Amino acid sequence: MFTIGSIGFTAPWLLIALAALPVLWILLRAVPPAPIRRMFPGVALLLGLTDDESQTDKTPWWLLLLRTLAVALVILGFAGPVLNPREEGMGDGPLLVMVDGTWADARDWAARMDRVEAALDEAGRLGRPVALVSLTDLPAAGDLPFRAADAWAVELPSLTPQPWLPDAEAVADWIDALPGEDFDTFWMSDGLARDDRAPLLETLEARGEVTVFESPRPLYALRPAGFVEGAVAVTAARTVAGEMAVVTVSARGLDPSGIERELAREDLTFEPDATEATLELDLPPELRNRVTRFEIAGVRSAGTVTLTDDALRRREVALIAGRDDREGLELLSPLHYLQRALEPTADLIEGDMLDILLANPDVLILADVATVSEGEQEPLLDWVENGGLLLRFAGPRLAGSDVSRGTEDPLMPVRLRAGGRSIGGAMSWGEPKTLRPFADTSPFYGLAIPEDVNVSSQVMAQPDPELSSRVIASLADGTPLVTRKRVGQGQVVLFHVTANAEWSTLPLSGLFVQMLERLAVSTRPAQPSEEDLAGTVWAPDAVLDGFGTVQDAGTLPGVPGERIAAGIPAADMPPGLYTGDDRRIAVNVVSADAEIAPTAWPSRIAVTGLDLLDEVLLKGWLLALALALLCVDILASLWIGGRLSRASRGVAAALAALMLTLPPQGAEAQGMPDDELALAATSEVVLGHVITGNAQVDEVSEAGLRGIGDALWARTSIEPADPIGVNLETDELAFFPFLYWPVTEDQPIPSDEAYAKLNRYLRHGGMILFDTRDADIAGFGASSTNGRKLQRLAAPLDVPPLEPIPQDHVLTRTFYLLQDFPGRYMGRDVWVEAAAPDAELVEGMPFRNLNDNVTPIVIGGNDWAAAWAVDENGGRMFPIGNGFSGERQRELALRFGVNLIMHVLTGNYKSDQVHVPALLDRLGQ
Numbered sequence: 001m002f003t004i005g006s007i008g009f010t011a012p013w014l015l016i017a018l019a020a021l022p023v024l025w026i027l028l029r030a031v032p033p034a035p036i037r038r039m040f041p042g043v044a045l046l047l048g049l050t051d052d053e054s055q056t057d058k059t060p061w062w063l064l065l066l067r068t069l070a071v072a073l074v075i076l077g078f079a080g081p082v083l084n085p086r087e088e089g090m091g092d093g094p095l096l097v098m099v100d101g102t103w104a105d106a107r108d109w110a111a112r113m114d115r116v117e118a119a120l121d122e123a124g125r126l127g128r129p130v131a132l133v134s135l136t137d138l139p140a141a142g143d144l145p146f147r148a149a150d151a152w153a154v155e156l157p158s159l160t161p162q163p164w165l166p167d168a169e170a171v172a173d174w175i176d177a178l179p180g181e182d183f184d185t186f187w188m189s190d191g192l193a194r195d196d197r198a199p200l201l202e203t204l205e206a207r208g209e210v211t212v213f214e215s216p217r218p219l220y221a222l223r224p225a226g227f228v229e230g231a232v233a234v235t236a237a238r239t240v241a242g243e244m245a246v247v248t249v250s251a252r253g254l255d256p257s258g259i260e261r262e263l264a265r266e267d268l269t270f271e272p273d274a275t276e277a278t279l280e281l282d283l284p285p286e287l288r289n290r291v292t293r294f295e296i297a298g299v300r301s302a303g304t305v306t307l308t309d310d311a312l313r314r315r316e317v318a319l320i321a322g323r324d325d326r327e328g329l330e331l332l333s334p335l336h337y338l339q340r341a342l343e344p345t346a347d348l349i350e351g352d353m354l355d356i357l358l359a360n361p362d363v364l365i366l367a368d369v370a371t372v373s374e375g376e377q378e379p380l381l382d383w384v385e386n387g388g389l390l391l392r393f394a395g396p397r398l399a400g401s402d403v404s405r406g407t408e409d410p411l412m413p414v415r416l417r418a419g420g421r422s423i424g425g426a427m428s429w430g431e432p433k434t435l436r437p438f439a440d441t442s443p444f445y446g447l448a449i450p451e452d453v454n455v456s457s458q459v460m461a462q463p464d465p466e467l468s469s470r471v472i473a474s475l476a477d478g479t480p481l482v483t484r485k486r487v488g489q490g491q492v493v494l495f496h497v498t499a500n501a502e503w504s505t506l507p508l509s510g511l512f513v514q515m516l517e518r519l520a521v522s523t524r525p526a527q528p529s530e531e532d533l534a535g536t537v538w539a540p541d542a543v544l545d546g547f548g549t550v551q552d553a554g555t556l557p558g559v560p561g562e563r564i565a566a567g568i569p570a571a572d573m574p575p576g577l578y579t580g581d582d583r584r585i586a587v588n589v590v591s592a593d594a595e596i597a598p599t600a601w602p603s604r605i606a607v608t609g610l611d612l613l614d615e616v617l618l619k620g621w622l623l624a625l626a627l628a629l630l631c632v633d634i635l636a637s638l639w640i641g642g643r644l645s646r647a648s649r650g651v652a653a654a655l656a657a658l659m660l661t662l663p664p665q666g667a668e669a670q671g672m673p674d675d676e677l678a679l680a681a682t683s684e685v686v687l688g689h690v691i692t693g694n695a696q697v698d699e700v701s702e703a704g705l706r707g708i709g710d711a712l713w714a715r716t717s718i719e720p721a722d723p724i725g726v727n728l729e730t731d732e733l734a735f736f737p738f739l740y741w742p743v744t745e746d747q748p749i750p751s752d753e754a755y756a757k758l759n760r761y762l763r764h765g766g767m768i769l770f771d772t773r774d775a776d777i778a779g780f781g782a783s784s785t786n787g788r789k790l791q792r793l794a795a796p797l798d799v800p801p802l803e804p805i806p807q808d809h810v811l812t813r814t815f816y817l818l819q820d821f822p823g824r825y826m827g828r829d830v831w832v833e834a835a836a837p838d839a840e841l842v843e844g845m846p847f848r849n850l851n852d853n854v855t856p857i858v859i860g861g862n863d864w865a866a867a868w869a870v871d872e873n874g875g876r877m878f879p880i881g882n883g884f885s886g887e888r889q890r891e892l893a894l895r896f897g898v899n900l901i902m903h904v905l906t907g908n909y910k911s912d913q914v915h916v917p918a919l920l921d922r923l924g925q
Contacts (some may be wrong), residue, residue: 007081007618014079021068064106070629077622094129094183095119095206101134101301102587106161106546108215109166111610112188115333117156117214121184124149131183134159135166136571141177161546163302163589164569168196175203183206189214191239191411193597195830201605206734212597212607220247220289221303221590225294225312227788231314234294236268239273243825245270248297249279260580262829263287267296275596286344289313295548297801302589304790307577315362317342318349320369334367334395334499341516357383364388367499368395370403372411377758379430381410391519392492393499394459405462413470413485413492415462432456432504433475434683442472443518444482450509455481455678457503458496473515482515492911493519536580544589550576553568677724678687681735684721687901690735691725691864692747698725701742703877704865709899710874715898716815718905728754733761738904742863743772743786743793755796762798762856770794771892772861799857803834811855814902816895823862823893829858854907858900867893 036697047896097119105112116132123130129146132155139145185204191214204210218240225234234249251264261305268279283291291312295303342348349361353376356364360383369392372380384390390411392398402413432454438444461467461480472493484493493873497504506512538561540553550786559573567587569575575589592595601607659790680686687709689701705723712718726739728750733739740759750758761767770793773788795820805811805821809832812818821830869877880886881892 003043010246011078011080014075017075018072019073019579023070024068027064033631041895043670063633064428066629066636067635070626070633073622073626073629077619077626081618081622083616083618087584092128092246094181095123096130096144096183096185096207097121097130097152097183098204098464099132099134099188100166100190100192101136101159101161101546102192103163103189103546103548104192104219104507106217106301106303106548106830107299108217108610112213112631113156115188115610116159116186117153118152120156122657124153132156132159134162136162136164136172137169138166138174141173144179144183161302162542163548163570163575164195164571165192165194167570168194174202178203178207180410182665184208185210185342187212189599189789191219191599193595197599200920201602211604212601212605213610214607215610218242218245218598219303219596220296220301221594221596222249222294222296222301222306223590223592224588224589225308226304226592227311228278228280231282232288232291233278233280234268234306235276235278236270236296236611237590238270239272239596239598241273242270242277247299249281249294250297251283251294253287253289253292255290260292263291272684284725288404293550294379298801300547302546302548302575305550305588306588306590307542307544307550307575307798309577310583313584315346316349316359317346317360317363317365318351318356318359319365319367320350320353320356321367334393336500337512338365338499340366340428341507341513354379362390364387365391365393365499367393368397370397370401377411377698381487382410384490384492385840387428387489389490389519391516391680392490392494394494394496394503404852408464411492413483413494414480415461415464417460429456433477433479435481436472436474436476436478444473444515447514447518449818450511453504453506453509453511455497455504457498461496530562530565533565536561536564538564538578538580540574540587541577541579541584543574570621636762657813678735680721681732685718685905686721686731687723688726688734688739689723690739690741691727692742692744694744694747697742697744700869700877701725701740702864703869703871705740705868707868707870707876708894708901710807710870711894711898714903716902718901719902724833728758732921733766735758736762738901739766739768741768741793742769742865743790745789745795747789749792751797751829759796759798765854765856766856767856767858767900769864769900770859771823771858772859773863773866774862786861794857796855802831802836802857802859805830805832806835809835811899811903812901814906816899818895818899820892820893821860821896822861822867822889823860823864823896824866824878825862826889829860830862831856831857861892864893864897868897 033923035112098685099116115894120130120132121409124639128590130149130152131144131146132152133144137353185208187204187210189212193890202208218238221237223235223237225232227233232251236247236249238245246269250262251266252260253263255261255263262280264283266279266281268277270277289312291308293305293307294729295306297618306385319335319338339348346363349356349359353364353372357379363381364380374626380390392412398416401771402418404414404416405418408415422836434451435449435645437449438447456473458475458479461471461483467480467483470485471480472484474480480496484491485764497506499507501507537558539558540556542550542557545551553576556574557572559578563573564578564585564587566593568591569589573587575587578587612820681688687705689705702723702725709720709723714722725735726733726734755762758768772784772790774784774786807819811832820826866878867880871877876890880890
């Protein structure tokens with residue numbers, strides 16, 4: 001292809017005809033022979049007469065220029081001009097298009113497929129055979145399936161990224177068996193460094209030229225969540241350190257009604273030179289137990305999702321008391337306060353010690369148990385060494401025994417002094433002692449100490465060289481209050497006071513619950529060893545696809561425990577949740593120690609980005625313009641020859657101007673709506689709803705828009721007419737400022753022509769409210785049928801970057817001041833066009849300078865139409881909630897609808913500075 005700048009020509013030899021234009025100019029300017037002059041006496045009778053029509057003996061220069069330009073446009077048009085031609089496919093031999101196909105590709109998968117499609121198109125034009133290979137789904141060793149490019153284009157939509165990395169052994173076997181023929185390679189790299197890249201690159205370079213396509217943007221990944229002193233720690237990694245970056249980590253799980261929701265959301269900041277950053281979430285136990293996964297919001301990749309397993313679930317805690325409960329004195333029971341503190345967050349077990357150890361609890365609490373029998377001591381010690389937490393509390397029995405006096409007991413963290421220390425005792429205090437603030441090395445660090453917590457009695461620790469390292473809490477005078485010792489993979493902790501209120505007020509305070517929580521959450525290793533899981537088989541319960549979507553495992557076979565312990569995802573063990581007899585284990589895409597580093601390509605390799613300029617064929621435009629110029633030439637010739645009347649000259653001039661200014665868009669005229677729809681939709685403000693084909697849903701949509709129209713009539717100056725159902729295939733959309741689009745599972749996908757109309761509608765100020773009507777269980781992640789349908793419907797749309805609606809968005813104040821946007825269902829996850837990255841809060845402003853133009857897309861799942869819907873008599877069609885709270889929810893839904901329509905019609909009106917004093921007054925500031 002011959003190129004000039006950004007324009008290429010598929011038939012450049014036709015450009016030679018441009019050299020004939022000067023000859024054409026000379027021919028057109030040829031002067032006809034002069035007329036013969038003869039004297040005729042009757043000519044005297046014609047003297048004084050004038051002729052209104054005159055003919056020139058030469059063609060006017062401007063008409064010559066018009067004709068020459070028309071011929072030049074015809075020549076250029078048939079030369080096949082192409083704007084932004086694709087050049088990377090130059091070559092005449094076989095072409096291998098190789099895709100890594102890993103989770104790291106998922107974020108830019110659409111751009112990668114556009115690149116692959118462009119390579120196939122270019123190869124098809126040049127007649128090059130193509131082989132398309134994904135490293136995560138390799139063909140048989142030695143197989144390189146070269147076929148026509150058109151054959152691969154049909155299979156391209158079925159190619160998807162996988163949530164694992166290529167198998168190094170399989171890649172090595174495939175390399176060794178490659179045929180000896182030469183071919184060029186286009187390598188769509190995911191950007192991750194791997195050991196198998198170097199030998200593969202060396203083999204491909206031996207066959208021909210290698211071109212690498214790779215996104216310059218850094219990759220992000222989430223490591224498995226864990227605990228750091230009672231808080232849930234989520235670590236994110238990125239491939240390239242550079243500027244400071246902020247990502248949003250979202251915790252998702254099931255609410256009490258079983259609907260998946262976003263339970264927490266926090267920003268995580270990468271320092272400029274850091275490739276990792278950790279976010280600590282201090283979640284309440286009940287909320288933490290509901291979390292099923294953490295993800296980086298707005299990034300579709302399995303690497304940005306980390307699943308949680310039983311490591312963040314309710315613990316099994318066994319309770320054993322040194323004496324039986326005294327009947328009628330429940331508050332004096334050694335276990336009463338422990339039970340009250342642990343019941344909301346743990347499963348409690350009581351019984352004989354040997355029976356309890358057979359149940360393998362996470363925590364065993366001994367309240368004033370002094371002596372453990374010889375038959376119990378050995379299995380108890382084995383249990384602790386294997387990761388158990390033994391939590392002991394002092395009391396009269398322990399103070400009066402000889403346990404851990406002369407030598408340290410294996411099941412005690414320190415040696416103890418004989419007797420105890422109390423007010424009025426042999427080692428008396430003048431008054432109860434308070435607690436010292438927790439050191440930064442203590443698991444209790446950061447907990448606030450109430451002023452009313454004090455200690456009146458305790459057992460004393462014997463001074464020892466290791467005592468200071470084992471103290472994790474102490475009194476104001478430095479006396480140890482809580483001590484801890486590591487034993488194998490577990491630990492032994494001793495509270496030097498009773499578990500009830502006899503010796504201290506600690507069990508009466510909220511600090512007691514917080515201390516127990518800090519101690520009882522990190523006892524089991526996050527990833528079990530191969531020895532622990534040897535000989536077991538684990539069944540997949542839920543798995544991740546390459547885009548990070550959680551799917552049902554279906555009929556996937558079980559996986560040996562040794563592979564689960566290794567935690568390396570593969571085709572036969574995809575990342576997900578695996579269940580055993582008594583627990584669930586998460587296999588995540590990125591492990592805790594996985595290396596996340598960028599690929600270092602040799603300098604000899606050409607690395608190209610993924611950005612792709614669309615080819616634009618100019619042939620039709622040039623030929624249409626040439627035809628328009630020829631039509632003008634005809635009118636001009638008639639005018640010069642005097643063959644047009646005066647009345648028709650103006651019409652001809654107008655037609656000529658129209659031909660020069662209007663683009664050749666004959667298809668637009670065929671899609672014009674009938675006059676009745678145009679008149680009905682433009683004479684008044686009309687709200688439209690997309691016809692889904694489901695009669696019940698369409699009826700509710702119409703009733704909903706009728707209800708919000710009534711609210712606008714009553715509360716604002718907007719007086720909308722009855723809503724109209726819109727057929728995306730046949731109706732013009734430009735007449736409607738707002739379209740309500742309910743998502744149903746069975747509605748058909750619009751045609752390409754309909755999507756073209758939708759994209760024009762969105763670009764020219766229209767708004768579409770997508771409502772999945774599923775209480776937002778999809779959470780913008782397509783975990784519901786309607787959510788997945790929405791993804792398919794919105795994929796061809798020119799949708800801007802989206803974000804959950806911020807608190808200072810214009811939608812929160814266009815008419816009413818709102819912070820929640822419920823419909824028939826409650827839920828705040830409403831997505832709108834994202835603000836500019838540089839939007840910052842200016843001093844003195846109650847809101848940022850956001851993108852306050854009309855957001856073209858609003859997405860949610862609260863079923864607003866049902867909340868707005870009224871019947872023909874004005875009555876509400878659907879109930880919402882119960883009593884006053886339900887009516888309050890409906891009122892907020894109506895207010896959201898009013899704000900939405902006001903936002904569509906007024907744009908950024910309420911972002912003007914003139915409204916700041918009134919808004920501050922309304923906000924009480």
